[in-house]
Amino acid sequence: MKRLVWPLLLVLALAGCGDSASLYRLRDISALLPPLALRLHDGDNRPRSGADFAGQVVLMYFGYTHCPDICPTTLARLAGVVRQLGAAAARVSILFVSVDPARDTPAVLRAYGEAFGPRVVALSGSQRQLGALAKRYRVSYGFGPADSDGQYEVSHSSAVFIFDTRGRARLLATASDSDADLLADIQRLLAPAPVATR
Amino acid sequence: MQPASAWAYLLPWDFYPTVLLFCAGLALIYIRGWRRCRETGQPAGYAALVGFLTGLGLVYLVMHTYVDYLAQHMFWIHRLQHLVLHHLGPFLMLLADPWKALRAGLPVRARDLLLPWLARNRPLRLLYRLLQYPLVAPRLFVGLIYFWLLPEVHFGAMLSATRYQLMNWSMLLDGLLFWWLIFDSRPASAVGRLGYGGRIVIVSLVVPPQILIGAHMALATESLYSVYNVCGRAWPISPLTDQQIGGLVTWIPSSMMSVIAMLILLRRWMHERESPALPRGTVA
Numbered sequence: 001m002k003r004l005v006w007p008l009l010l011v012l013a014l015a016g017c018g019d020s021a022s023l024y025r026l027r028d029i030s031a032l033l034p035p036l037a038l039r040l041h042d043g044d045n046r047p048r049s050g051a052d053f054a055g056q057v058v059l060m061y062f063g064y065t066h067c068p069d070i071c072p073t074t075l076a077r078l079a080g081v082v083r084q085l086g087a088a089a090a091r092v093s094i095l096f097v098s099v100d101p102a103r104d105t106p107a108v109l110r111a112y113g114e115a116f117g118p119r120v121v122a123l124s125g126s127q128r129q130l131g132a133l134a135k136r137y138r139v140s141y142g143f144g145p146a147d148s149d150g151q152y153e154v155s156h157s158s159a160v161f162i163f164d165t166r167g168r169a170r171l172l173a174t175a176s177d178s179d180a181d182l183l184a185d186i187q188r189l190l191a192p193a194p195v196a197t198r
Numbered sequence: 199m200q201p202a203s204a205w206a207y208l209l210p211w212d213f214y215p216t217v218l219l220f221c222a223g224l225a226l227i228y229i230r231g232w233r234r235c236r237e238t239g240q241p242a243g244y245a246a247l248v249g250f251l252t253g254l255g256l257v258y259l260v261m262h263t264y265v266d267y268l269a270q271h272m273f274w275i276h277r278l279q280h281l282v283l284h285h286l287g288p289f290l291m292l293l294a295d296p297w298k299a300l301r302a303g304l305p306v307r308a309r310d311l312l313l314p315w316l317a318r319n320r321p322l323r324l325l326y327r328l329l330q331y332p333l334v335a336p337r338l339f340v341g342l343i344y345f346w347l348l349p350e351v352h353f354g355a356m357l358s359a360t361r362y363q364l365m366n367w368s369m370l371l372d373g374l375l376f377w378w379l380i381f382d383s384r385p386a387s388a389v390g391r392l393g394y395g396g397r398i399v400i401v402s403l404v405v406p407p408q409i410l411i412g413a414h415m416a417l418a419t420e421s422l423y424s425v426y427n428v429c430g431r432a433w434p435i436s437p438l439t440d441q442q443i444g445g446l447v448t449w450i451p452s453s454m455m456s457v458i459a460m461l462i463l464l465r466r467w468m469h470e471r472e473s474p475a476l477p478r479g480t481v482a
Contacts, residue, residue, distance in 0.1 A: 028318055031352055031358065032358040032361070062430075126337060135212070138270065139429045140430035140432055142200070142433055144434070155430055155431070155433070157430040158428060158430070174424075174427075
């Protein structure tokens with residue numbers, strides 16, 4: 001019992017740092033990760049930065065286009081949820097960041113992104129740019145050995161990082177979260193901020 | 199995410215000036231002081247030099263190289279990192295009884311300013327006394343391990359760069375304090391020195407809770423720490439295997455450190471009883 005005293009004191013001390021009474025259903029990461037910043041290129045090989053998505057709720061996901069299951073499922077799911085927003089969908093961007101630039105050329109990215117609908121922006125960059133972005137959001141990725149056709153697996157993060165319209169990191173969605181929770185939280189992020197909290 | 203060359207494995211994954219300053223500063227001061235001690239005929243053995251620098255080097259290795267990346271993305275390597283920060287590194291550094299050499303290695307002006315200031319600073323001395331109080335030190339030692347392993351706290355520490363640093367520094371500083379208390383080499387007459395019996399009780403008290411939490415992780419049938427799934431592991435490994443190895447690292451080597459410490463303390467205790475007239479050296 002006494003062993004618990006110190007941890008509890010520290011928990012209380014740290015609990016003061018974050019907003020403990022979250023209004024959101026997904027995991028709140030407001031206090032944990034830095035605001036949206038990236039330097040990548042899109043399917044038209046145009047440079048893109050975090051500022052391009054100002055005023056939008058951004059859902060960022062790391063993957064690669066040769067991914068057999070989890071990437072297409074996640075993207076289809078996100079696109080489906082965003083479609084349910086109706087007109088408000090125009091204020092949401094789904095960023096698919098490919099960590100496999102060797103195979104995911106701009107043309108491949110463009111076709112892949114378009115397959116999931118208008119709100120999906122497929123991005124990639126040099127290993128240096130991708131490494132910096134992965135480090136910023138504390139995710140990891142790695143490449144498996146190539147088979148006889150030169151194909152290989154890529155391990156990557158499974159989380160969707162959600163940023164509010166001001167680019168602040170707010171929520172983290174995983175495969176275990178329901179579509180309804182995702183939809184409700186995106187709607188809440190899109191709602192105009194109450195005056196009291198400004 | 200691998201470095202381009204073999205050398206790059208030794209480069210900092212994230213550059214922390216504090217870590218570089220702490221490790222390089224301590225190493226320089228220690229080596230300088232150790233040489234000065236030898237020149238003036240004071241006891242300064244090669245075993246102490248090698249022990250202190252090995253401990254410090256290990257601390258640097260786990261905090262400021264590619265190991266730091268692996269520790270962020272693999273649970274069992276994170277446990278290994280904490281084994282070094284909280285146990286092995288400080289254990290070796292304090293076993294070497296570095297105080298005399300560190301004192302001699304400080305530049306004269308710094309020594310003349312720092313040491314009197316430390317002696318006068320009442321809040322700092324009180325804090326030190328509180329943290330080293332025999333009823334507090336073992337609880338703090340075990341409490342920190344438990345605290346950072348609470349799943350919610352662990353999630354935040356692995357996602358937030360600031361909390362991650364806070365976690366690692368808290369483990370290192372507490373490790374240094376704890377093993378300082380255990381390997382205190384002042385003579386028995388020194389004020390505030392804890393007797394060997396008390397120290398043996400303290401190092402044995404911290405064993406059962408560490409076995410408990412290590413076994414809890416090693417034997418769990420479900421993944422307790424989801425953050426590694428969310429952020430991706432450094433290489434493909436099943437979450438349960440990762441957790442089991444992590445549990446074993448927390449369970450076995452950390453308990454063995456206590457056993458080794460007990461043997462060292464017993465030996466010193468017997469030595470002190472045989473030759474009470476020969477003090478082992480003093481620390482101002």
